[in-house]
Amino acid sequence: MKRARRQRKSDKKKQFVDAEAWDEEVEEPQDTLAAEPDETGWKTSTAHLSGITRLVRLGAWALVASGPVFGVLALLGSSGPAQGVTEPVAAATPASQTGPAGFAELFVAAYLQAGQGTERELAPYYSGSVALSVKPGTRTATQSTVIASREVQPGYWSITVAADVTTQDDNGKAKRVGVQYFRVGIQTTSPAGAGGTAKSAAATTGYAATSLPAQVAAPTALQPGALAYESERGSSSTDPAVETARGFLSAYLAGTSELDRYTSPGTSLQAIRPAPYTAVKVTGVRDDSPSSGQQKVPADGTVLHQLVQVDATDQAGSPVSLSYALTLKSRAGRWEVASVDDAPAIRASSAPSAAPHITPTLDAVAITPTPSSS
Structure with a gap:
């Protein structure tokens, strides 16, 4: 009876030791612990490999658990501006005067043609109240x-706008x-490319005059700067340079x-094709050579600038x-x-100057404007 109890106690103790060996991986007998060194000189053991395995598993789980955190940090980092990087600034598109200028030219032509009873013809250009006293078609x-x-x-x-008026x-x-x-x-609602301030190219284009035209003085007439x-x-x-110019312009x-x-x-x-003239006559040549009496052609590569005056005879025989x-x-x-x-070439730093006053005549109307007939 006592022997049976001792046997049962012995069996229980053995089972407890076996369980501890399962959890704690009891080392193998001494003759299997020592392993022969591998080619690199390292010695390994079962307990050593088991520890490394645990570390690898823990590291893998740590990476999996920290994945969402890294993703949020990356998203926040990408949404902010990069340090030290200057964002490009879009260049401002200068407004073009083409649209307003064309509209103003049409408006002036319609204004000169209109008169008493035809003021409605100005409505596409100017929506203000208009009462004209001039006879329609007078100008x-x-x-x-x-x-x-x-x-x-x-x-x-x-x-x-400059208008040649009849x-x-x-x-x-x-x-x-x-x-x-x-x-x-002229006021406009168009995009910058058509004279306005709208940023979208698809913006509606529209123009309107803010008043009737105002007649103003002609621009100041100028004398050109000195030519070179x-x-x-x-x-x-007998001048080789003049002969070259004559032959070239004739061709x-x-x-x-x-x-x-x-x-x-x-x-x-x-x-020019077809040729607009039947003959060409050189009437004068000026150039930038140091001497007007030079007749011999200088060394290769020498450059000469010419201003050539010609009378070209047209198909009707007029020069x-x-x-x-x-x-x-x-x-x-x-x-x-x-x-x-x-x-034509001008001298360096040569600027135009005011022209002498010209008394207004019918032959000089392009310089001094004649008052409107209305």
Whole structure:
């Protein structure tokens, strides 16, 4: 009986030891603990590997648990501006005067044509009360153009229109009065590309005059600054530079030959087609050479600037006076045209000056305006 009890106690103790061995992984006998070192010189054991496994598992669970936290932090970090980074600023689009200018030009033409009883024709341009006393059709703008524009404030423009005015008397006889100048205030609701302040390109475009036109004085007439052509060449046929200019302009205006005969290699110029003139006569040449008596072509690469006056005969046989600014370059003992310049060359720091006063006559109406017939 006692032996049976001792046996049961022994079995229970053995089971308890086996359970502890299961949880605590009791070390193997000494002969299996020591492992042979691997090729790297490290020694491993079952207990060591078990600890590493636990650490790896804990690290993995820590990463899983911290994932949402890292996601929130990343979202908050991306929503704020980066430190030290300047955000680009969109460049402001300057307002264009094209739309207001065109509207003002149409308004002035309609205003000159309108008269008593036809004031409604101005309604598309000006919605204010209008009462005209001039007879309709008395004045007409045969041609007009905008010569000045200024944005008084955003979306509000001051436009000056020059109109070549013709009047008609009671007998129907027309008389050219001359160029007159009218200033108009134009307000717009269009986007900047059409003169307004709207930021959207799809914004509604609209224009309105704020009053009837105001006739104003002509712009001040000016004398141009000094030109850079100081040497007078005349029109001598013995001057190589003059002969090159004569041959080139004859081919350019009258189609007498190909331009390649007179131009530098690589120069891209085209003659006027169809030729508007039948003949070209050089009446004067000025250039920037140091001496007007120079006849010999200088060394290759020398540049010469010319201002050439010509009389070109049109298809009806009438002479037409024209001026051309040319750049010539020397090559192989001859002058060749390198370019037809956009404008005559002026001396450095040369500015225009006020022209002498001209008494207004019918021949000078483009300088001093004639009062309106109304």
